[in-house]
Amino acid sequence: xxxxxxxxxxxxxxxxxxxxxxxxxxxxxxxxxxxxxxxxxxxxxxxxxxxxxxxxxxxxxxxxxxxxxxxxxxxxxxxxxxxxxxxxxxxxxxxxxxxxxxxxxxxxxxxxxxxxxxxxxxxxxxxxxxxxxxxxxxxxxxxxxxxxxxxxxxxxxxxxxxxxxxxxxxxxxxxxxxxxxxxxxxxxxxxxxxxxxxxxxxxxxxxxxxxxxxxxxxxxxxxxxxxxxxxxxxxxxxxxxxxxxxxxxxxxxxxxxxxxxxxxxxxxxxxxxxxxxxxxxxxxxxxxxxxxxxxxxxxxxxxxxxxxxxxxxx
Ligand SMILES: NC(=O)c1ccc[n+]([C@@H]2O[C@H](COP(=O)([O-])OP(=O)(O)OC[C@H]3O[C@@H](n4cnc5c(N)ncnc54)[C@H](O)[C@@H]3O)[C@@H](O)[C@H]2O)c1
Numbered sequence: 001x002x003x004x005x006x007x008x009x010x011x012x013x014x015x016x017x018x019x020x021x022x023x024x025x026x027x028x029x030x031x032x033x034x035x036x037x038x039x040x041x042x043x044x045x046x047x048x049x050x051x052x053x054x055x056x057x058x059x060x061x062x063x064x065x066x067x068x069x070x071x072x073x074x075x076x077x078x079x080x081x082x083x084x085x086x087x088x089x090x091x092x093x094x095x096x097x098x099x100x101x102x103x104x105x106x107x108x109x110x111x112x113x114x115x116x117x118x119x120x121x122x123x124x125x126x127x128x129x130x131x132x133x134x135x136x137x138x139x140x141x142x143x144x145x146x147x148x149x150x151x152x153x154x155x156x157x158x159x160x161x162x163x164x165x166x167x168x169x170x171x172x173x174x175x176x177x178x179x180x181x182x183x184x185x186x187x188x189x190x191x192x193x194x195x196x197x198x199x200x201x202x203x204x205x206x207x208x209x210x211x212x213x214x215x216x217x218x219x220x221x222x223x224x225x226x227x228x229x230x231x232x233x234x235x236x237x238x239x240x241x242x243x244x245x246x247x248x249x250x251x252x253x254x255x256x257x258x259x260x261x262x263x264x265x266x267x268x269x270x271x272x273x274x275x276x277x278x279x280x281x282x283x284x285x286x287x288x289x290x291x292x293x294x295x296x297x298x299x300x301x302x303x304x305x306x307x308x309x310x311x312x313x314x
Contacts (some may be wrong), residue, residue, distance in 0.1 A: 003028045005072040007057045008079030010038025012181040016215050020223055022047045032057060032066055042180045057100040067107040077104045078119040083184050087146040094145040101153045105160045115167040118157050122174040122277050123147035132280040135235040161233050169231050171222060174239025174279045178215025179306040187212060190250055191302055194259035204268030206247030209276050213240040214293035221288050230287060237279035240292050256299050
């Protein structure tokens with residue numbers, strides 16, 4: 001049996017990864033999560049090869065007890081404090097996540113883990129200096145605590161490989177959405193408001209663009225990178241390259257849900273609201289070997305799976 005630890009597995013992305021991996025009986029999947037933003041209903045249900053442990057990965061003793069007991073083959077370190085507003089309001093808590101990164105790496109090195117996968121973020125590119133943003137050539141311009149932690153995290157992973165030979169793969173996730181995402185985040189929030197016919201609020205003129213990666217595209221790529229031992233000790237952008245303005249997103253959600261919601265513009269955020277981001281996702285596409293899910297299809301998939309709304313012709 002191959003033992004896999006997924007930290008943050010009660011969350012949106014890692015929960016979907018756990019649900020995917022647990023379907024293979026040769027894996028025993030253990031999720032460690034302190035449930036700060038995660039929910040139990042995101043976890044796989046009814047599998048004998050799955051274990052949930054409530055655990056704060058930033059606390060060495062708490063994590064050591066789990067990692068020494070199981071002696072994992074592979075670790076996916078996805079636990080982190082996330083969300084623009086939450087991370088801007090709690091910068092010290094965000095910086096605490098550096099402890100979790102060090103704990104994961106020290107314990108992985110000392111317990112024979114073969115490879116650690118790390119969920120970094122497009123935020124490491126900061127206010128962008130070029131498009132699309134490439135893993136090897138685009139300079140990192142991180143300034144806010146969340147982005148700095150991801151940047152420091154990447155440096156720790158590379159350093160543990162250099163000094164101790166601990167193998168890694170760093171995933172730089174761009175905006176990833178899906179049915180399990182909390183309504184704190186833009187796509188889920190807009191869908192939720194549209195279905196209730198409530199006002200949809202946008203910071204500034206809404207012309208800031210985002211790219212939206214549907215969760216299945218993320219999971220299919222990362223699982224394949226793991227299972228086929230691809231991109232060892234490398235960085236891979238995981239995201240959709242199609243840019244959509246926040247205003248267009250709101251309009252699309254209203255149209256697809258046939259909602260009477262009104263779009264209301266608020267003052268622009270003082271910090272943390274990047275004007276544009278766009279991944280060079282050629283490495284991801286090489287792995288996936290299929291088209292990515294469009295934003296229209298992704299909204300429909302959420303409506304069908306989360307809200308049980310019958311599919312429409314887009
Ligand atoms: N979803 C995205 O668009 C996106 C983009 C870039 C990077 N990421 C990264 O991907 C990872 C997953 O993000 P997500 O969107 O699924 O967020 P999420 O909030 O849904 O998941 C994070 C999970 O980590 C848990 N957690 C937080 N701190 C913890 C701690 N100290 N100990 C144990 N568990 C802890 C939370 O309870 C939650 O279940 C994060 O590392 C995030 O930074 C996500």
